Amino acid sequence: MTTTKLYLESIDAGYYQNFHAKIIGVSETSVVLDRTLFYPLGGGQHWDTGTLNGPNGPLSVTEVRGRGDVEHTVQEGHQLSIGDEVQGSIDWDLRYARMRMHTAQHLVSGLVYEMFDGARTVGNQLHADRSRIDFNPISFDEPMLESMTNAVNQTIDKGLEVTDSIMTREQINSMMPPERTNMDLLPASVTDLRVVSIGNQIDMCP
Template identity: 45%
Template sequence: MSDQRYLPDDEYTREFEASVTSVDEADRTVVLDGTYFYKEGGGQPADHGSLSWDDGSARVVDVRQDHGEIRHTLDGDLPEPGITIHGELDWERRYAHMRYHTAQHVVSKVVLDEFGASTAGNQIHTDRARIDFEPAEFDADDLRTIERLSNDQIEQDLSVEKSRRSRDALETETPDGRTNLDLIPDHVDPLRAVTIGDVDVCPCGGTHVDSLGELGRIEIIDRTSKGADIDRIEFVLDDSG
């Protein structure tokens, strides 16, 4: 198993040292004994960045999990197994994902509380995000309500805490309809929990900011129907104000 060093709450580290556990020359992937790179998953894209060592360097262009190992796909040189590398995240990309992923939690909980709709899927980008809600059929007033309630929480600059919690505790604390814990294999215990103020608790392995003030303002830019019971909302964050 590769060590995901950003867990449970070290998401602001952008540079690190690690040693190379294995190298796959055909796939041009390397496994490290620990990494701060986020692997694609849960609607959040992989981190990008670079690895460098004594006599070489490469760009990290993809990161994926394969049988418990985190594989970094490299464009450039390939390091030898056993050496120490210096890793550096593309911080602009990672931080954008942290902001949009945290905003997704805020909007998902607001919609659950106000409309009783659960999050059926989501996709984060560096400049926008979308969430599919079910069952849902929002009108223009509903969208303004979701925006206003989400921005109220951001203006309160609520804290975002990440911790390891027992599965039992999370099963009790996670609001009904917030997430389906049954989809997470039984042997995963403890789980990583993301808690926003006293408003929301949710198991999640993604990367998030430390306080909602970092989000700026949420603006919903699109709503589309994705079938009988599913509505998709797309939003952007504006930090100019």
Template identity: 35%
Template sequence: MKTKLLYHTNSFTYECTATVVAVEGDDVALDATVFYPGGGGQMADRGMITWQGQDYPGSVIAMHKRNDVVWHTLDYPPPSIGTEVVGSIDWNFRYQMMRTHTALHILCGVIWKEFGVQVTGGQMYPDRARMDFAMENLDKERINYIEDKINQAVEADYPIRVYSLPREKAFAIPDLVRTKINLLPPEIAEVRIVEIVGLDLQADGGTHVNHTREVGHIHITKTENKGRINKRLEIMLESSL
């Protein structure tokens, strides 16, 4: 059993028709889904699953991915196996996550290009995001420099490409994995690549916009010292483009 991950091929897909292939309590597995289940610091999608004859929609209140199957937890008794359903995500939330995720890749790409330091952690929230770097110096001058550079990358409107490569070919690319620890499980044969053409190229499983200008202006709102060689930057995006 395997769920077709529609968000992997097109992050802008917000609705799909699918068939229930398994039910466990209030959890349902579908043969295909537009819902991103969370991971890599990106929050899981929100939304609804509806089916014929239902008077009101079942909200998806939690998600998890187990092996190759995405499970959707409903706040309503789930439909039976074989039922055709419609999955619809909260598009405004998804698009915010897409903009935020791409913003973090811009930040990561600029810092790698300028200082050659690796990522030690990261997390997205509904209104902000943070990323940690194996960096020793993060004074006010450097923060201002980084903010200028990341917004220059936004304005450059670099195109963003998403594609997959065989594992061996992917890992022949220098610096493909920017995290200090390689988080890619050894059983993954195909590696999904997110490339900001002209700036950054990384292994990544999340959702992204198509061009950097879609991200909008990025503000570095907070910095923290998380260790002698570990610094945290928190960012926020302007609410409207």
């Protein structure tokens, strides 16, 4: 049994702050839940923090890792057991800051691709207050940075709607070239993908 990632169910689900879950795995310092709102480490972004409130009171969640079974690190001696029910709450200020930063990264990546001859995003590191995006093949001079900054700000000012949908690899490949989607980074076993659109533009991060 793997952990259901509640935040992936819809765009609105990304704004949920509280949830209930059942413990399906335990170790001395962590628990695995059947469902979670906590985002684990991945995609250049750090994990959510928050609390789990169980039979013995609240516990701080200090680290979250895993793709299938998502492990939530809590204090040693937590006394939680398989089958216990818990109420989870995420640190909303931290989550919301990272959500905005992640969306901004996709906006920047999409505009850089369009403005600078298909420059590809090959890596990133996202934080609540700053981020790094790696592009190839390109290096920026001051006029290029100014042009990109203006384009990003103008797009933000439009207040475009952010939506999500599920698409197959074939659908995505028919809409965009592979170097635009980074589809080559995904194993062939992945056939359906969640796609987030900003206005009528999409940017992929496998």
